[in-house]
Amino acid sequence: IIPETVTLRGTTRHFQPHIQDMIDLRMKEVLKGVDISMGVITNIKYERRYPAVVNTLKETVDAIQAATAVAGKDNIITNIPLIMGSEDFAFMLQARPGAYIAIGAGMPRENGMFHRPGFDFNDKILTTGADYWITLVESLLH
Known part of the structure; x- marks a missing residue:
């Protein structure tokens, strides 16, 4: 049929x-x-x-500098492969310059990937994330 x-x-x-x-x-x-x-x-x-997530250069450099100041150069990975995910932040990047970053909240080998039932947020990263945002804002205000 x-x-x-x-x-x-x-x-x-x-x-x-x-x-x-x-x-x-x-x-x-x-x-x-x-x-x-x-x-x-x-x-x-x-x-x-969903549009592509396209970071702007200046904001990416600013994000890397703030992250490096907080976590140290050895803990910053900038050469990650492109990801084919759909991300709401893409709409923000269409309206304003910015940089989509990841702070290492996931521990995929230990407890699953994001958006999966087994995912367990890494609570230890909370202070690092807060320090990052404070450092980024302070650097942009000076």
């Missing part, structure tokens, strides 16, 4: 804002080809839900 209709759903992820335009265009081009080659009618509803 061949169904009369099919619904496909999914998400798209990208690292640069212009890629979303390219994804939208290419999906429409591919579906036009399916229409012609298969004699069907396709429709697409492409929703742009």
Whole structure:
């Protein structure tokens, strides 16, 4: 039995804002080809839900300097691979310059990853996080 209709759903992820335009265009081009080659009618509803998280340079440098002052150079990792997650902070970065950072709250080897039932927040990082924010604000006010 061949169904009369099919619904496909999914998400798209990208690292640069212009890629979303390219994804939208290419999906429409591919579906036009399916229409012609298969004699069907396709429709697409492409929703742009989450933009890419794109840090600004100055704010990233400021964040690294504050983190280094608090935790020491050996405890700062700046060359992490890009992550394909969806993050609400991306909307903030569209409106204002900023830097999305992680302070090491998770201990994945010991108690699971974020957004998982086994995740246990590392309470020991709270004072480090507070010290970071105080250091960052003080450095920006001077």
